[in-house]
Amino acid sequence: MPAPSMASTATRMRGPLAPMTRAVLVRILVRILVRILAPVLALMPALAGCARTATVDEPAADASASPARTTAFTDSAGRRVELPDQITRIASANPSADAMLYAMAPDELVGWSSAPGDAASAYIDQRYVDLPEYGRLDGGSGDFSREALLASGAQVVVDVGQWDEERASQLDALQEELGIPVIVIDGSLSASGDAFRLLGRALGKTDLGDQMGAYADTILDDVRTKAAAIPQDRRPHVYYGEGEDGLSTTTAGSVHSQVFEMAGAALVADDAAVRAQRDGGTVSLEQVRAWNPDVIVLAPDSIGSTIEHDASWTALDAVTNGRCYTAPGEPYSWIDRPPGPNRLLGVQWLGSILHPETFDYDMVARTEEFYSLFYHHDLTDKEARALLNQQKPTPSPSPRG
Secondary structure, three states: OOOOOHHHHHHHHOOOOHHHHHHHHHHHHHHHHHHHHHHHHHHHHHHHHHHHHHHHHHHHHHHHHOOOOEEEEEOOOOOEEEEEOOOOOEEEOOHHHHHHHHHHOHHHEOOEOOOOOHHHHHOOOHHHHOOOEOOOOOOOOOOOOHHHHHHOOOOEEEEEEOOOHHHHHHHHHHHHHHOOOEEEEEOOHHHHHHHHHHHHHHHOOHHHHHHHHHHHHHHHHHHHHHHHOOOHHHOOEEEEEEOOOOOEEOOOOOHHHHHHHHOOOEEOOOOHHHHOOOOOEEOOHHHHHHHOOOEEEEOOOOOOOOHHHOOOOOOOHHHHOOOEEEOOOOOOOOOOOOOOOHHHHHHHHHHHHHOOOOOOOOHHHHHHHHHHHHHOOOOOHHHHHHHHOOOOOOOOOOOOO
């Protein structure tokens, strides 16, 4: 029998058995592929998990390696300084900054340029009183510790006060030396509202800065309006005494006299001899007698408790007429030293002392409001009255012309 030809074989394959043969082959191939790919498919979830983990960890590593983001800030002196976007550690350059920073950012404060006294702990929480003291950056106290400041991890140093080109250059040099941004905020009483708003922007506390700025504006606008209505011949001649003997004073036009001038007082210490000394100086008792002021205001740590019994002072009209007053002093003097936000309360108190008919304030309520907002301390009425340390005087005779 002859062998079958290729054509006849092909014909048979295209017959009824051909579809069944193809199906069998497909099933066989599928089984083979499944056996080959099964281990790979089983590993895919684990591989996917590894991929996800790497995606999360990689940005974290990049973030830690990248430098902190900064924002350009222009301070009160017009200096352009790069500040960290997130500020959590702040150093104070001087006592005025101590008071302002404690009011706005106590939890970010790393220490004091001049630590509060023991009596201040009645109004400042002890955990803040116990912060380290590293001295004044301007060297005023001679005890500045550069090492202590650097060890604090401060991200910015805040200076509050007045400035000129020389002072601005000193701050630039200090910033270069420390490797920490240094900014200056206007410390004048009249600019208090803007100062709080500017500091709020610098520290990332815009809402709080706006709140404190609005408070300052409201107080100062009201004081200015009231004082403007007082004629010059109704403004009492006032002597401000400081020091253990009450014979250190300040002159009109000084940063330390701003509360008096705004509250409608005429400071007697304005002659050339005293003005020649920076921010005032020491005078003799004979000079005070020659001035014979209508009112004497004494610093908290001066001679307020003894002046009315001291024969060398009792001949003065102010003592004879019972017009000697000691400025409240805790945690900071309400009049001055430091010239900080404490003066916002002091100018109200002094106005109510000098011109009670015009500055008809409820000083107990105003003292409680101030201590709550700026010192984070809620006073009782009794505590507020003890701080005021004075009863509101009855209307006084007209001052001498």
